[in-house]
Amino acid sequence: MKIIARVLIILSAALLVVGATMAFASSASSGSGGIGPGRDGFERRPPAGAAEGSRPPGFLPGGAFGRGEGRGDHEGGRGMPAAFELLKNLVIIAVIIAISTLISRLTDGLRPQRR
Amino acid sequence: MKPEHRTYIRARSNLLIDVATFIAFLIATAPRLSGIGIHEWLGIAFAAAIIVHLLLHWQWIVALSKTMLRKARASSRLGYLLNLALFIDVTLLTFTGLMISEVALPLFGLRLPRGFLWRGLHSTTSNIAVLLIGLHLALHWQWVLKTTARIFGLVRPTAKPRQEVSQ
Incomplete structure:
Protein backbone atom coordinates (compact mmCIF):
# COMPACT_ATOMS: atom_id res chain seq x y z
CA MET A 1 0.00 0.00 0.00
CA ARG A 55 10.68 17.86 -43.80
CA PRO A 56 13.43 17.54 -41.16
CA PRO A 57 16.40 15.49 -42.27
CA GLY A 58 16.47 11.84 -41.38
CA PHE A 59 12.79 11.08 -41.81
CA LEU A 60 10.70 9.77 -44.63
CA PRO A 61 6.94 10.17 -45.09
CA GLY A 62 5.03 7.89 -42.76
CA GLY A 63 7.67 8.06 -40.08
CA ALA A 64 10.17 5.67 -41.66
CA PHE A 65 13.84 6.44 -41.40
CA GLY A 66 15.97 7.46 -44.29
CA ARG A 67 18.61 4.93 -45.26
CA GLY A 68 21.50 5.01 -42.83
CA GLU A 69 19.98 7.84 -40.81
CA GLY A 70 18.79 7.99 -37.27
CA ARG A 71 16.13 9.68 -35.18
CA GLY A 72 16.81 13.36 -34.73
CA ASP A 73 19.95 15.27 -33.88
CA HIS A 74 21.42 13.29 -31.02
CA GLU A 75 22.14 10.18 -33.03
CA GLY A 76 25.33 11.48 -34.54
CA GLY A 77 26.36 12.44 -38.02
CA ARG A 78 25.72 10.63 -41.24
CA GLY A 79 27.91 7.68 -42.02
CA MET A 80 29.12 7.48 -38.45
CA PRO A 81 29.29 3.96 -37.05
CA ALA A 82 26.21 3.23 -34.93
CA ALA A 83 28.33 2.14 -31.97
CA PHE A 84 29.98 5.57 -31.97
CA GLU A 85 26.81 7.09 -30.47
CA LEU A 86 27.06 4.80 -27.48
CA LEU A 87 30.81 5.30 -27.10
CA LYS A 88 30.46 9.07 -27.41
CA ASN A 89 27.95 9.22 -24.55
CA LEU A 90 30.06 6.86 -22.46
CA VAL A 91 33.13 9.06 -22.98
CA ILE A 92 31.16 12.22 -22.09
CA ILE A 93 29.98 10.63 -18.83
CA ALA A 94 33.48 9.33 -18.05
CA VAL A 95 34.97 12.80 -18.60
CA ILE A 96 32.35 14.39 -16.31
CA ILE A 97 33.13 11.84 -13.58
CA ALA A 98 36.90 12.29 -14.01
CA ILE A 99 36.69 16.09 -13.84
CA SER A 100 34.39 16.12 -10.81
CA THR A 101 36.55 13.55 -9.00
CA LEU A 102 39.61 15.68 -9.70
CA ILE A 103 37.88 18.82 -8.43
CA SER A 104 36.66 16.94 -5.37
CA ARG A 105 40.18 15.72 -4.54
CA LEU A 106 41.66 19.16 -5.06
CA THR A 107 39.09 20.83 -2.81
CA ASP A 108 39.52 18.10 -0.17
CA GLY A 109 43.27 18.70 -0.22
CA LEU A 110 42.84 22.44 0.21
CA ARG A 111 40.27 22.15 3.00
CA PRO A 112 41.77 22.58 6.50
CA GLN A 113 41.77 19.40 8.61
CA ARG A 114 39.18 19.26 11.40
CA ARG A 115 40.27 18.25 14.88
CA MET B 1 20.42 -11.37 9.79
CA LYS B 2 23.08 -8.93 11.01
CA PRO B 3 22.40 -5.25 10.27
CA GLU B 4 25.70 -4.82 8.39
CA HIS B 5 24.93 -7.83 6.21
CA ARG B 6 21.46 -6.46 5.49
CA THR B 7 22.99 -3.11 4.53
CA TYR B 8 25.49 -4.88 2.28
CA ILE B 9 22.75 -6.84 0.49
CA ARG B 10 20.68 -3.69 0.05
CA ALA B 11 23.66 -1.75 -1.31
CA ARG B 12 24.48 -4.61 -3.68
CA SER B 13 20.88 -4.73 -4.98
CA ASN B 14 20.89 -0.96 -5.43
CA LEU B 15 24.14 -1.10 -7.37
CA LEU B 16 22.96 -3.93 -9.63
CA ILE B 17 19.71 -2.09 -10.43
CA ASP B 18 21.64 1.14 -11.06
CA VAL B 19 24.15 -0.58 -13.35
CA ALA B 20 21.32 -2.24 -15.33
CA THR B 21 19.52 1.11 -15.60
CA PHE B 22 22.69 2.83 -16.76
CA ILE B 23 23.38 0.19 -19.41
CA ALA B 24 19.76 0.44 -20.61
CA PHE B 25 20.14 4.21 -20.85
CA LEU B 26 23.40 3.96 -22.79
CA ILE B 27 21.93 1.51 -25.30
CA ALA B 28 18.76 3.61 -25.59
CA THR B 29 20.85 6.65 -26.53
CA ALA B 30 22.08 4.76 -29.60
CA PRO B 31 18.91 3.92 -31.57
CA ARG B 32 20.86 3.28 -34.77
CA LEU B 33 22.78 0.56 -32.96
CA SER B 34 19.82 -1.07 -31.21
CA GLY B 35 17.07 -0.47 -33.74
CA ILE B 36 13.97 1.62 -33.14
CA GLY B 37 11.96 -1.15 -31.45
CA ILE B 38 14.59 -1.89 -28.79
CA HIS B 39 15.20 1.86 -28.39
CA GLU B 40 11.56 2.49 -27.53
CA TRP B 41 11.07 -0.51 -25.24
CA LEU B 42 14.36 0.18 -23.46
CA GLY B 43 13.24 3.79 -22.99
CA ILE B 44 10.00 2.63 -21.37
CA ALA B 45 11.92 0.14 -19.22
CA PHE B 46 14.34 2.94 -18.28
CA ALA B 47 11.42 5.08 -17.06
CA ALA B 48 10.14 2.16 -14.98
CA ALA B 49 13.65 1.60 -13.58
CA ILE B 50 13.78 5.27 -12.58
CA ILE B 51 10.58 4.79 -10.56
CA VAL B 52 12.17 1.77 -8.83
CA HIS B 53 15.33 3.81 -8.23
CA LEU B 54 13.27 6.59 -6.62
CA LEU B 55 11.38 4.08 -4.46
CA LEU B 56 14.64 2.56 -3.26
CA HIS B 57 15.94 5.98 -2.24
CA TRP B 58 12.62 7.27 -0.93
CA GLN B 59 13.94 7.89 2.59
CA TRP B 60 16.77 10.04 1.22
CA ILE B 61 14.31 12.05 -0.90
CA VAL B 62 11.91 12.64 2.01
CA ALA B 63 14.68 13.42 4.49
CA LEU B 64 16.34 15.93 2.20
CA SER B 65 13.03 17.46 1.07
CA LYS B 66 12.28 18.24 4.72
CA THR B 67 15.69 19.74 5.47
CA MET B 68 16.31 21.19 2.01
CA LEU B 69 15.80 24.81 2.99
CA ARG B 70 17.23 24.48 6.48
CA LYS B 71 20.11 22.30 7.55
CA ALA B 72 21.24 20.34 4.51
CA ARG B 73 24.88 20.48 3.44
CA ALA B 74 25.78 22.35 0.27
CA SER B 75 26.70 19.12 -1.52
CA SER B 76 23.39 17.55 -0.51
CA ARG B 77 21.50 20.59 -1.78
CA LEU B 78 23.41 20.44 -5.04
CA GLY B 79 22.61 16.74 -5.35
CA TYR B 80 18.96 17.38 -4.60
CA LEU B 81 18.66 20.11 -7.24
CA LEU B 82 20.54 17.96 -9.74
CA ASN B 83 18.23 15.01 -9.09
CA LEU B 84 15.19 17.27 -9.46
CA ALA B 85 16.51 18.47 -12.83
CA LEU B 86 17.22 14.86 -13.82
CA PHE B 87 13.67 13.80 -12.87
CA ILE B 88 12.16 16.60 -14.96
CA ASP B 89 14.46 15.79 -17.87
CA VAL B 90 13.80 12.03 -17.79
CA THR B 91 10.04 12.68 -17.53
CA LEU B 92 10.18 14.90 -20.61
CA LEU B 93 12.45 12.42 -22.40
CA THR B 94 9.99 9.58 -21.79
CA PHE B 95 6.93 11.67 -22.59
CA THR B 96 8.31 13.06 -25.86
CA GLY B 97 9.53 9.57 -26.73
CA LEU B 98 5.99 8.24 -26.33
CA MET B 99 4.60 11.11 -28.38
CA ILE B 100 6.83 10.21 -31.33
CA SER B 101 6.62 6.46 -30.78
CA GLU B 102 6.60 4.39 -33.95
CA VAL B 103 6.70 0.88 -32.50
CA ALA B 104 5.56 0.74 -28.87
CA LEU B 105 2.35 2.78 -28.96
CA PRO B 106 1.18 1.53 -32.39
CA LEU B 107 1.41 -1.97 -30.93
CA PHE B 108 -1.50 -0.99 -28.69
CA GLY B 109 -3.37 0.59 -31.58
CA LEU B 110 -2.37 4.13 -30.64
CA ARG B 111 -1.16 6.34 -33.44
CA LEU B 112 -0.40 9.95 -32.64
CA PRO B 113 0.03 12.66 -35.29
CA ARG B 114 3.63 13.47 -36.14
CA GLY B 115 5.00 16.21 -33.89
CA PHE B 116 8.28 17.82 -34.83
CA LEU B 117 8.26 19.85 -31.62
CA TRP B 118 8.25 16.61 -29.61
CA ARG B 119 11.00 15.22 -31.83
CA GLY B 120 13.23 18.24 -31.20
CA LEU B 121 12.46 18.21 -27.49
CA HIS B 122 13.25 14.47 -27.37
CA SER B 123 16.69 15.12 -28.87
CA THR B 124 17.40 18.03 -26.53
CA THR B 125 16.30 16.22 -23.38
CA SER B 126 18.34 13.19 -24.45
CA ASN B 127 21.49 15.31 -24.73
CA ILE B 128 20.78 16.98 -21.38
CA ALA B 129 20.15 13.56 -19.80
CA VAL B 130 23.65 12.38 -20.78
CA LEU B 131 25.16 15.38 -18.96
CA LEU B 132 22.88 15.12 -15.92
CA ILE B 133 23.40 11.36 -15.55
CA GLY B 134 27.16 11.97 -15.77
CA LEU B 135 26.89 14.53 -12.95
CA HIS B 136 24.58 12.23 -10.96
CA LEU B 137 27.09 9.40 -11.27
CA ALA B 138 29.94 11.74 -10.38
CA LEU B 139 28.16 12.80 -7.18
CA HIS B 140 27.80 9.17 -6.07
CA TRP B 141 31.04 7.87 -7.58
CA GLN B 142 32.66 7.14 -4.22
CA TRP B 143 29.65 5.03 -3.21
CA VAL B 144 29.80 3.17 -6.55
CA LEU B 145 33.52 2.43 -6.08
CA LYS B 146 33.13 1.34 -2.45
CA THR B 147 30.13 -0.90 -3.12
CA THR B 148 31.80 -2.45 -6.18
CA ALA B 149 34.95 -3.13 -4.14
CA ARG B 150 32.87 -4.76 -1.41
CA ILE B 151 30.98 -6.95 -3.89
CA PHE B 152 34.22 -8.24 -5.39
CA GLY B 153 35.74 -8.70 -1.95
CA LEU B 154 38.43 -6.08 -2.41
CA VAL B 155 37.61 -4.52 0.97
CA ARG B 156 36.15 -6.00 4.12
CA PRO B 157 32.75 -4.74 5.25
CA THR B 158 33.08 -2.17 8.03
CA ALA B 159 31.65 -2.86 11.46
CA LYS B 160 29.48 0.25 11.31
CA PRO B 161 27.97 0.47 7.83
CA ARG B 162 27.12 3.82 6.36
CA GLN B 163 23.49 4.93 6.52
CA GLU B 164 21.82 4.48 3.13
CA VAL B 165 19.92 7.73 3.61
CA SER B 166 23.12 9.73 3.25
CA GLN B 167 23.63 8.45 -0.28
Whole structure:
Protein backbone atom coordinates (compact mmCIF):
# COMPACT_ATOMS: atom_id res chain seq x y z
CA MET A 1 0.00 0.00 0.00
CA LYS A 2 2.82 2.35 0.95
CA ILE A 3 4.65 1.54 -2.28
CA ILE A 4 1.52 2.19 -4.37
CA ALA A 5 1.10 5.57 -2.67
CA ARG A 6 4.74 6.43 -3.41
CA VAL A 7 4.41 5.36 -7.05
CA LEU A 8 1.31 7.55 -7.34
CA ILE A 9 3.24 10.51 -5.89
CA ILE A 10 6.03 9.96 -8.44
CA LEU A 11 3.53 9.66 -11.29
CA SER A 12 1.72 12.80 -10.10
CA ALA A 13 5.01 14.72 -10.13
CA ALA A 14 5.69 13.42 -13.65
CA LEU A 15 2.18 14.43 -14.70
CA LEU A 16 2.83 17.95 -13.42
CA VAL A 17 5.94 18.18 -15.61
CA VAL A 18 4.06 16.80 -18.62
CA GLY A 19 1.11 19.15 -18.01
CA ALA A 20 3.39 22.17 -17.76
CA THR A 21 5.14 21.14 -20.99
CA MET A 22 1.83 20.65 -22.81
CA ALA A 23 0.62 24.04 -21.61
CA PHE A 24 3.88 25.64 -22.69
CA ALA A 25 3.75 23.93 -26.10
CA SER A 26 0.14 25.05 -26.60
CA SER A 27 0.82 28.66 -25.65
CA ALA A 28 4.03 28.78 -27.69
CA SER A 29 2.34 27.40 -30.79
CA SER A 30 -0.90 29.39 -30.51
CA GLY A 31 0.90 32.57 -31.52
CA SER A 32 2.71 31.07 -34.49
CA GLY A 33 0.97 30.62 -37.82
CA GLY A 34 1.62 28.55 -40.91
CA ILE A 35 3.69 25.38 -40.96
CA GLY A 36 5.32 24.23 -37.78
CA PRO A 37 4.34 22.80 -34.47
CA GLY A 38 0.63 23.21 -34.02
CA ARG A 39 -1.54 22.68 -30.99
CA ASP A 40 0.10 20.30 -28.48
CA GLY A 41 3.26 20.18 -30.51
CA PHE A 42 1.82 18.33 -33.46
CA GLU A 43 2.84 19.27 -36.93
CA ARG A 44 0.37 21.35 -38.90
CA ARG A 45 -0.49 20.08 -42.34
CA PRO A 46 1.61 21.90 -44.93
CA PRO A 47 -0.18 23.82 -47.66
CA ALA A 48 -1.00 21.94 -50.85
CA GLY A 49 1.97 21.64 -53.16
CA ALA A 50 4.51 22.37 -50.45
CA ALA A 51 8.01 21.16 -51.19
CA GLU A 52 9.13 17.86 -49.69
CA GLY A 53 12.30 19.62 -48.53
CA SER A 54 10.45 21.18 -45.61
CA ARG A 55 10.68 17.86 -43.80
CA PRO A 56 13.43 17.54 -41.16
CA PRO A 57 16.40 15.49 -42.27
CA GLY A 58 16.47 11.84 -41.38
CA PHE A 59 12.79 11.08 -41.81
CA LEU A 60 10.70 9.77 -44.63
CA PRO A 61 6.94 10.17 -45.09
CA GLY A 62 5.03 7.89 -42.76
CA GLY A 63 7.67 8.06 -40.08
CA ALA A 64 10.17 5.67 -41.66
CA PHE A 65 13.84 6.44 -41.40
CA GLY A 66 15.97 7.46 -44.29
CA ARG A 67 18.61 4.93 -45.26
CA GLY A 68 21.50 5.01 -42.83
CA GLU A 69 19.98 7.84 -40.81
CA GLY A 70 18.79 7.99 -37.27
CA ARG A 71 16.13 9.68 -35.18
CA GLY A 72 16.81 13.36 -34.73
CA ASP A 73 19.95 15.27 -33.88
CA HIS A 74 21.42 13.29 -31.02
CA GLU A 75 22.14 10.18 -33.03
CA GLY A 76 25.33 11.48 -34.54
CA GLY A 77 26.36 12.44 -38.02
CA ARG A 78 25.72 10.63 -41.24
CA GLY A 79 27.91 7.68 -42.02
CA MET A 80 29.12 7.48 -38.45
CA PRO A 81 29.29 3.96 -37.05
CA ALA A 82 26.21 3.23 -34.93
CA ALA A 83 28.33 2.14 -31.97
CA PHE A 84 29.98 5.57 -31.97
CA GLU A 85 26.81 7.09 -30.47
CA LEU A 86 27.06 4.80 -27.48
CA LEU A 87 30.81 5.30 -27.10
CA LYS A 88 30.46 9.07 -27.41
CA ASN A 89 27.95 9.22 -24.55
CA LEU A 90 30.06 6.86 -22.46
CA VAL A 91 33.13 9.06 -22.98
CA ILE A 92 31.16 12.22 -22.09
CA ILE A 93 29.98 10.63 -18.83
CA ALA A 94 33.48 9.33 -18.05
CA VAL A 95 34.97 12.80 -18.60
CA ILE A 96 32.35 14.39 -16.31
CA ILE A 97 33.13 11.84 -13.58
CA ALA A 98 36.90 12.29 -14.01
CA ILE A 99 36.69 16.09 -13.84
CA SER A 100 34.39 16.12 -10.81
CA THR A 101 36.55 13.55 -9.00
CA LEU A 102 39.61 15.68 -9.70
CA ILE A 103 37.88 18.82 -8.43
CA SER A 104 36.66 16.94 -5.37
CA ARG A 105 40.18 15.72 -4.54
CA LEU A 106 41.66 19.16 -5.06
CA THR A 107 39.09 20.83 -2.81
CA ASP A 108 39.52 18.10 -0.17
CA GLY A 109 43.27 18.70 -0.22
CA LEU A 110 42.84 22.44 0.21
CA ARG A 111 40.27 22.15 3.00
CA PRO A 112 41.77 22.58 6.50
CA GLN A 113 41.77 19.40 8.61
CA ARG A 114 39.18 19.26 11.40
CA ARG A 115 40.27 18.25 14.88
CA MET B 1 20.42 -11.37 9.79
CA LYS B 2 23.08 -8.93 11.01
CA PRO B 3 22.40 -5.25 10.27
CA GLU B 4 25.70 -4.82 8.39
CA HIS B 5 24.93 -7.83 6.21
CA ARG B 6 21.46 -6.46 5.49
CA THR B 7 22.99 -3.11 4.53
CA TYR B 8 25.49 -4.88 2.28
CA ILE B 9 22.75 -6.84 0.49
CA ARG B 10 20.68 -3.69 0.05
CA ALA B 11 23.66 -1.75 -1.31
CA ARG B 12 24.48 -4.61 -3.68
CA SER B 13 20.88 -4.73 -4.98
CA ASN B 14 20.89 -0.96 -5.43
CA LEU B 15 24.14 -1.10 -7.37
CA LEU B 16 22.96 -3.93 -9.63
CA ILE B 17 19.71 -2.09 -10.43
CA ASP B 18 21.64 1.14 -11.06
CA VAL B 19 24.15 -0.58 -13.35
CA ALA B 20 21.32 -2.24 -15.33
CA THR B 21 19.52 1.11 -15.60
CA PHE B 22 22.69 2.83 -16.76
CA ILE B 23 23.38 0.19 -19.41
CA ALA B 24 19.76 0.44 -20.61
CA PHE B 25 20.14 4.21 -20.85
CA LEU B 26 23.40 3.96 -22.79
CA ILE B 27 21.93 1.51 -25.30
CA ALA B 28 18.76 3.61 -25.59
CA THR B 29 20.85 6.65 -26.53
CA ALA B 30 22.08 4.76 -29.60
CA PRO B 31 18.91 3.92 -31.57
CA ARG B 32 20.86 3.28 -34.77
CA LEU B 33 22.78 0.56 -32.96
CA SER B 34 19.82 -1.07 -31.21
CA GLY B 35 17.07 -0.47 -33.74
CA ILE B 36 13.97 1.62 -33.14
CA GLY B 37 11.96 -1.15 -31.45
CA ILE B 38 14.59 -1.89 -28.79
CA HIS B 39 15.20 1.86 -28.39
CA GLU B 40 11.56 2.49 -27.53
CA TRP B 41 11.07 -0.51 -25.24
CA LEU B 42 14.36 0.18 -23.46
CA GLY B 43 13.24 3.79 -22.99
CA ILE B 44 10.00 2.63 -21.37
CA ALA B 45 11.92 0.14 -19.22
CA PHE B 46 14.34 2.94 -18.28
CA ALA B 47 11.42 5.08 -17.06
CA ALA B 48 10.14 2.16 -14.98
CA ALA B 49 13.65 1.60 -13.58
CA ILE B 50 13.78 5.27 -12.58
CA ILE B 51 10.58 4.79 -10.56
CA VAL B 52 12.17 1.77 -8.83
CA HIS B 53 15.33 3.81 -8.23
CA LEU B 54 13.27 6.59 -6.62
CA LEU B 55 11.38 4.08 -4.46
CA LEU B 56 14.64 2.56 -3.26
CA HIS B 57 15.94 5.98 -2.24
CA TRP B 58 12.62 7.27 -0.93
CA GLN B 59 13.94 7.89 2.59
CA TRP B 60 16.77 10.04 1.22
CA ILE B 61 14.31 12.05 -0.90
CA VAL B 62 11.91 12.64 2.01
CA ALA B 63 14.68 13.42 4.49
CA LEU B 64 16.34 15.93 2.20
CA SER B 65 13.03 17.46 1.07
CA LYS B 66 12.28 18.24 4.72
CA THR B 67 15.69 19.74 5.47
CA MET B 68 16.31 21.19 2.01
CA LEU B 69 15.80 24.81 2.99
CA ARG B 70 17.23 24.48 6.48
CA LYS B 71 20.11 22.30 7.55
CA ALA B 72 21.24 20.34 4.51
CA ARG B 73 24.88 20.48 3.44
CA ALA B 74 25.78 22.35 0.27
CA SER B 75 26.70 19.12 -1.52
CA SER B 76 23.39 17.55 -0.51
CA ARG B 77 21.50 20.59 -1.78
CA LEU B 78 23.41 20.44 -5.04
CA GLY B 79 22.61 16.74 -5.35
CA TYR B 80 18.96 17.38 -4.60
CA LEU B 81 18.66 20.11 -7.24
CA LEU B 82 20.54 17.96 -9.74
CA ASN B 83 18.23 15.01 -9.09
CA LEU B 84 15.19 17.27 -9.46
CA ALA B 85 16.51 18.47 -12.83
CA LEU B 86 17.22 14.86 -13.82
CA PHE B 87 13.67 13.80 -12.87
CA ILE B 88 12.16 16.60 -14.96
CA ASP B 89 14.46 15.79 -17.87
CA VAL B 90 13.80 12.03 -17.79
CA THR B 91 10.04 12.68 -17.53
CA LEU B 92 10.18 14.90 -20.61
CA LEU B 93 12.45 12.42 -22.40
CA THR B 94 9.99 9.58 -21.79
CA PHE B 95 6.93 11.67 -22.59
CA THR B 96 8.31 13.06 -25.86
CA GLY B 97 9.53 9.57 -26.73
CA LEU B 98 5.99 8.24 -26.33
CA MET B 99 4.60 11.11 -28.38
CA ILE B 100 6.83 10.21 -31.33
CA SER B 101 6.62 6.46 -30.78
CA GLU B 102 6.60 4.39 -33.95
CA VAL B 103 6.70 0.88 -32.50
CA ALA B 104 5.56 0.74 -28.87
CA LEU B 105 2.35 2.78 -28.96
CA PRO B 106 1.18 1.53 -32.39
CA LEU B 107 1.41 -1.97 -30.93
CA PHE B 108 -1.50 -0.99 -28.69
CA GLY B 109 -3.37 0.59 -31.58
CA LEU B 110 -2.37 4.13 -30.64
CA ARG B 111 -1.16 6.34 -33.44
CA LEU B 112 -0.40 9.95 -32.64
CA PRO B 113 0.03 12.66 -35.29
CA ARG B 114 3.63 13.47 -36.14
CA GLY B 115 5.00 16.21 -33.89
CA PHE B 116 8.28 17.82 -34.83
CA LEU B 117 8.26 19.85 -31.62
CA TRP B 118 8.25 16.61 -29.61
CA ARG B 119 11.00 15.22 -31.83
CA GLY B 120 13.23 18.24 -31.20
CA LEU B 121 12.46 18.21 -27.49
CA HIS B 122 13.25 14.47 -27.37
CA SER B 123 16.69 15.12 -28.87
CA THR B 124 17.40 18.03 -26.53
CA THR B 125 16.30 16.22 -23.38
CA SER B 126 18.34 13.19 -24.45
CA ASN B 127 21.49 15.31 -24.73
CA ILE B 128 20.78 16.98 -21.38
CA ALA B 129 20.15 13.56 -19.80
CA VAL B 130 23.65 12.38 -20.78
CA LEU B 131 25.16 15.38 -18.96
CA LEU B 132 22.88 15.12 -15.92
CA ILE B 133 23.40 11.36 -15.55
CA GLY B 134 27.16 11.97 -15.77
CA LEU B 135 26.89 14.53 -12.95
CA HIS B 136 24.58 12.23 -10.96
CA LEU B 137 27.09 9.40 -11.27
CA ALA B 138 29.94 11.74 -10.38
CA LEU B 139 28.16 12.80 -7.18
CA HIS B 140 27.80 9.17 -6.07
CA TRP B 141 31.04 7.87 -7.58
CA GLN B 142 32.66 7.14 -4.22
CA TRP B 143 29.65 5.03 -3.21
CA VAL B 144 29.80 3.17 -6.55
CA LEU B 145 33.52 2.43 -6.08
CA LYS B 146 33.13 1.34 -2.45
CA THR B 147 30.13 -0.90 -3.12
CA THR B 148 31.80 -2.45 -6.18
CA ALA B 149 34.95 -3.13 -4.14
CA ARG B 150 32.87 -4.76 -1.41
CA ILE B 151 30.98 -6.95 -3.89
CA PHE B 152 34.22 -8.24 -5.39
CA GLY B 153 35.74 -8.70 -1.95
CA LEU B 154 38.43 -6.08 -2.41
CA VAL B 155 37.61 -4.52 0.97
CA ARG B 156 36.15 -6.00 4.12
CA PRO B 157 32.75 -4.74 5.25
CA THR B 158 33.08 -2.17 8.03
CA ALA B 159 31.65 -2.86 11.46
CA LYS B 160 29.48 0.25 11.31
CA PRO B 161 27.97 0.47 7.83
CA ARG B 162 27.12 3.82 6.36
CA GLN B 163 23.49 4.93 6.52
CA GLU B 164 21.82 4.48 3.13
CA VAL B 165 19.92 7.73 3.61
CA SER B 166 23.12 9.73 3.25
CA GLN B 167 23.63 8.45 -0.28
